[in-house]
Amino acid sequence: MSDDDVATVGSTVAAPVRASHEPPERDITDGGPDMVQFLAADGTRVPLTEVNSPYAAYLDELEDEALRGLLRDLILVRRVDSEGFALQRQGELGLWPSLLGQEAAQVGPGRAMRPQDYAFPGYREHGVAWCKGVPPENLLGMFRGVNHGGWDSQANNFHLYTIVIGNQMLHAVGYALGVQKDGDVATGDPGRDTAVMAFTGDGGTAQGDFNEALVFAAVANAPVVFYVQNNHWAISEPNERQFRVPPYRRADGFGFPGVRVDGNDVLASYAVSRAALERARGGEGPTLIEAFTYRMGAHTTSDDPTKYRISAEVDIWKAKDPVDRMRKHLLAEGVVDEAWLREVEAEADELARRIRHACQTMPNPPHEEMFEHVYAEPHPVVAREAAEFADYHAGFDD
Known part of the structure; x- marks a missing residue:
């Protein structure tokens, strides 16, 4: 299918054909008036509004060191992702699902979680894994096919990746119910009270498991946060083929709050996640967060997005890059300078070398291990x- 064909897919009325370089007819980057945002695309701070002011206090707590830490996370997570992509293209990995463009949507909630909070990822949450302390090499081991998942999920409270779309949402609710039964909710002890985060994409919202999980969480008032990364493409299916209302509004039908956040704004993603997690730990029940973001690359390295989306759409989202946005903001605020950025880039280079060496030297497991466990x-x-x-x-x- 060509770019021109894409422009008319799903329409019963003949639409004017647009070339691949022509922008979409509507602003697909506009998350609407309900979207929580603190950083504009150019890195400037958005004024307080009725929508974002309930979350502003969480940002007031962030010192310069923490802000630098968020930018460092974004830069290093992007480098981990680019190395995974390159290694797959060079035949070192069987597959790699890129998170390019979704770094802020993952680092924000990743840093909002406490050590005891448990994360249930899909298979693209490399940024959450980074924040939970899972070594990137372990992620590569799974996609190289040399281990049973790649890490001890109990060591970092980060579950193994889930390839079956959406079923991690039910796992998360089950774990949250266990937390509830153990009495680790609403005790007032910040080192004990625990929340669970379940991550999926916009395509996952079409799965039965997702909706069943919302039912169980609602009726049990479970301490779980459902986090939907709406990257606009469920493989080759656009949003209009997935739902008629935005994912965050679906929470209304289940009886708990839903919030849409700018997923390319790490500050907003962090603040909204903090609020939802504290609500869960305090015994107030579930929240559904929709991170409005975009998948800049392919669904996985086995996918070719040029077959179903126009290049102009990608170009529009590039102007709202989450890493550049935070970099511009902190440079303008004097929180970082070019020397600091060079140091982080050097750290990223060293991280890339470490990952590459670890991947290429991973021993193959004995054949008989495939029958174990x-x-x-x-x-x-x-x-x-x-x-x-x-x-x-x-x-x-x-």
């Missing part, structure tokens, strides 16, 4: 298959 208890069928596989490989010994 399939079931919690020994299983006769798996045992038989493992023996047959061992005999097959033994036939090559000579």
Whole structure:
């Protein structure tokens, strides 16, 4: 399908054909009057409004060091992502789902969580993983196919990636109900009270598991925050093929709050997530956050987005790049300077070298490991298959 074809897909009325370089007829980057935002696309601070003022106090708490930390996270997470993409293209990884353009939508909630808060990701949440302390090398191990997931989920309170779209939402609610049963909610102890965050994309909202999770969370008043990264494309399906109302408004039907936040604004993403997490820890129940963002790259490295979206759409979103936005803001405020930025770029270079070396030197696991941990208890069928596989490989010994 060409760029011209894309312009008319899904329409029963003949629409004027636009070339790939022509911008969309409406501003698809406009999140509407309900969207919480603190940084404009050029990095300037947005004045307080009725919409963003309830969250402003969380930003007042951030010292310069914390602000620099957020920008450092954005830069390093983007570098991790670019290395993952390059390694896949060079045949070192089987697949890589890029988060390009969604860094702020992940670093914001990642830094809003406390150590005891538990995250349930999809498979693109490399920025959340970074904030939860999961080494990037472990992410690569999964996509290289040399381990059973890549990390101990209990070590960082960051669950293994979930490839089945949307089912992590039910897992998150189940865990949140366990937290509730353990009495780790509304105790007033900041080191004990726990919340759960469940991450998915806009496409995940069309899954039954997503909607079932919202039902369970609502009726149980579970301490969970549902975080939808609306990157506008569920693989090749645009928003208008996924829903008729924005995801954040869906929370109304389940009986708990929904908020739309500028997902390319790390300050807004952080502040809104802080508020929702504190609400959950305090026993006030679930919240649904829609991070209004954009997937700048392909769905995964096996996808070709030029087949279903026009290049002009991507160009418009490039002007609202989340990393550039925060960089411009902190430079203008004097919180960082060019020397500091050079140091972080040098750190990113070193991180890239470390990741690349770790990926290329990962040992291949013994073949028989593929039969381990399939079931919690020994299983006769798996045992038989493992023996047959061992005999097959033994036939090559000579």
